Amino acid sequence: MIHWHLEADVVVLGSGGAALTAAIAAKDFGAEEVVILEKTNMVGGTTAMSGGMMWVPCNHHQAEAGVEDSWEDVVTYLDSLAPDQLDPEQLEGFLTGGPEMVKFLDEKTPVKLRTLTGLPDYQPDFPGGAIEGGRSLDNDVFPFVELGNWATRVIPPKLGPPRPTSYHEDMNLGGISDEEREARKQTDSRGRGQALVGALLRGVLDRDIAIHFEHRAMKLHKEGERIIGVTVETASGEQHVKARKGVVIATGGFEWNKELVQTFLRGPMTGPVSVPENEGDGLLMAMDIGAKLGNMSNAFWMPSALEWQVQHRDAKPNYMLCQHERTLPGSIMVNRAGKRFADEAANYNALGMALHVFDANTHNYVNLPYFLIFDQRYRSRYNAFGFKPEDDLSDMFTVADSLESLAADLGVDPDGLVQSVDRFNKHVDESHDPDFNRGSNTYDNYWGDKSFEPPMSTLGRLDQPPYYGVKMEAGVLGTNGGPKTNAYAQVLNWQNQPIKGLYAAGNVMAAPLAMIYGGGGGTLGPALTFGYLAGKHAASGT
Numbered sequence: 001m002i003h004w005h006l007e008a009d010v011v012v013l014g015s016g017g018a019a020l021t022a023a024i025a026a027k028d029f030g031a032e033e034v035v036i037l038e039k040t041n042m043v044g045g046t047t048a049m050s051g052g053m054m055w056v057p058c059n060h061h062q063a064e065a066g067v068e069d070s071w072e073d074v075v076t077y078l079d080s081l082a083p084d085q086l087d088p089e090q091l092e093g094f095l096t097g098g099p100e101m102v103k104f105l106d107e108k109t110p111v112k113l114r115t116l117t118g119l120p121d122y123q124p125d126f127p128g129g130a131i132e133g134g135r136s137l138d139n140d141v142f143p144f145v146e147l148g149n150w151a152t153r154v155i156p157p158k159l160g161p162p163r164p165t166s167y168h169e170d171m172n173l174g175g176i177s178d179e180e181r182e183a184r185k186q187t188d189s190r191g192r193g194q195a196l197v198g199a200l201l202r203g204v205l206d207r208d209i210a211i212h213f214e215h216r217a218m219k220l221h222k223e224g225e226r227i228i229g230v231t232v233e234t235a236s237g238e239q240h241v242k243a244r245k246g247v248v249i250a251t252g253g254f255e256w257n258k259e260l261v262q263t264f265l266r267g268p269m270t271g272p273v274s275v276p277e278n279e280g281d282g283l284l285m286a287m288d289i290g291a292k293l294g295n296m297s298n299a300f301w302m303p304s305a306l307e308w309q310v311q312h313r314d315a316k317p318n319y320m321l322c323q324h325e326r327t328l329p330g331s332i333m334v335n336r337a338g339k340r341f342a343d344e345a346a347n348y349n350a351l352g353m354a355l356h357v358f359d360a361n362t363h364n365y366v367n368l369p370y371f372l373i374f375d376q377r378y379r380s381r382y383n384a385f386g387f388k389p390e391d392d393l394s395d396m397f398t399v400a401d402s403l404e405s406l407a408a409d410l411g412v413d414p415d416g417l418v419q420s421v422d423r424f425n426k427h428v429d430e431s432h433d434p435d436f437n438r439g440s441n442t443y444d445n446y447w448g449d450k451s452f453e454p455p456m457s458t459l460g461r462l463d464q465p466p467y468y469g470v471k472m473e474a475g476v477l478g479t480n481g482g483p484k485t486n487a488y489a490q491v492l493n494w495q496n497q498p499i500k501g502l503y504a505a506g507n508v509m510a511a512p513l514a515m516i517y518g519g520g521g522g523t524l525g526p527a528l529t530f531g532y533l534a535g536k537h538a539a540s541g542t
């Protein structure tokens with residue numbers, strides 16, 4: 001007989017975007033008591049450090065902004081990216097639940113979303129792709145003063161102070177005025193993932209949903225065919241929490257668990273950019289009770305680099321994602337042969353897959369390790385990994401007066417690097433990259449230098465010494481394989497039957513879009529959708 005220390009209708013594990021949405025939906029759809037159990041002493045998980053963007057096709061903001069979209073186009077796009085790989089039921093859950101979730105958050109919570117016009121889908125030229133964007137949603141800023149003391153419980157961004165602006169303001173309006181900036185300081189207004197988590201947290205607090213910190217969920221309890229609760233590790237020992245209606249696992253991916261990474265991922269993964277608490281606890285619990293698994297070898301891939309200054313909460317190595325650094329003109333990426341191997345400005349998820357090319361003869365991953373290379377012109381113009389042009393650089397950067405010595409210092413073939421740079425420069429002069437088509441689509445140019453016309457917003461010569469190099473990692477935003485669900489976010493068993501009372505949402509689950517990263521917000525769109533679906537269904541207690 002289990003002694004229950006705590007009881008609720010719906011018990012949500014984790015406090016990232018998927019979890020907070022699940023908790024709010026559960027409450028609003030009729031669960032009287034909802035609790036959140038969080039492993040750390042902070043709210044928000046990786047979601048709080050993120051850009052907060054969500055990819056949700058056919059949402060109502062698109063229509064308001066006059067951007068046309070249709071299921072037909074979306075399905076054509078997804079099918080062209082991963083033929084025969086999508087589970088029709090999960091896909092339907094995403095396509096119907098996504099717009100419903102956006103409406104729900106807009107109407108019932110302080111979350112304020114808008115279409116980020118101009119940001120194209122990540123493979124914009126594929127059939128059905130949104131070339132001029134519209135499917136990615138951005139958060140308006142949220143004033144953290146509205147959180148009172150809770151403001152300090154939200155995980156801060158990875159680099160620098162929270163931004164007081166939204167993507168829309170930065171990318172489409174050219175920023176905000178000094179007066180507005182000052183006004184936002186007074187209200188501690190924050191954009192991006194901080195806005196999303198801040199607003200969701202406000203929604204949670206408004207509903208009196210309790211958050212229990214330093215409660216690490218470790219084991220699910222089953223009675224007959226139904227999940228009835230969970231055991232958690234706390235500072236005062238093991239505790240058992242009863243779930244009268246359902247348990248929602250929203251504990252993020254398994255990227256910080258070396259054994260699970262080696263067991264499941266299809267190639268090396270050396271630089272996760274998520275919170276280090278995402279150690280696969282949810283996956284282990286789900287496997288333990290016989291959940292069906294899916295998408296286990298995939299992840300949301302992301303080129304990353306080891307942070308120059310160890311300042312992480314628990315001093316684990318901290319990896320930073322690499323986005324504009326590899327897109328801005330004057331940089332390339334090369335492997336140890338000194339060769340370019342991909343369109344550096346391509347979307348991170350697709351680029352991450354290029355890192356797993358294997359040479360059967362040398363028995364080596366051809367593109368690992370790999371390096372970001374740029375010259376002094378680039379350095380004088382742009383920030384890189386948080387360093388402004390005027391800042392002293394850290395040991396993260398290797399600097400040399402010539403390409404040959406840079407290559408030698410990095411362990412790269414010098415002849416290969418010199419040849420690659422010569423060839424690239426020649427193609428820059430012709431405004432065309434025939435090797436990898438860098439700059440040939442709207443996405444490539446989006447994160448480039450907008451003071452140049454495409455494709456020169458991403459194509460630029462490397463010819464001004466000194467030269468700079470950074471060793472790069474095969475990183476992930478998070479893994480995205482795990483328990484398989486149906487369209488209601490119910491976890492399935494290997495007989496494809498729902499395990500009653502058990503739900504999964506976010507990076508812990510088998511991603512509904514499998515290997516696809518549709519566009520900006522490709523992880524949070526599905527994560528919050530399935531969080532919403534999970535909370536809604538769990539509240540019904542069926």
Ligand SMILES: Cc1cc2nc3c(=O)[nH]c(=O)nc-3n(C[C@H](O)[C@H](O)[C@H](O)COP(=O)(O)OP(=O)(O)OC[C@H]3O[C@@H](n4cnc5c(N)ncnc54)[C@H](O)[C@@H]3O)c2cc1C
Pocket residue numbers: 013014015016017018019037038039040043044045046047048049050051052053054055158215216217218250251252253273274275277278279281282300321477478505506507508520521522523524525527
């Ligand atoms: C800098 C950066 C920018 C990004 N920008 C975007 C973006 O704009 N759009 C986008 O779609 N994606 C973005 N991502 C990726 C995105 O943040 C993640 O994929 C997403 O937040 C995952 O959400 P989640 O709810 O599944 O997990 P998380 O937000 O990571 O939350 C998981 C939570 O579970 C907790 N937990 C773990 N184990 C347990 C346990 N055993 N018991 C209880 N709690 C547990 C963790 O502590 C954590 O709080 C970005 C990531 C980074 C780092």
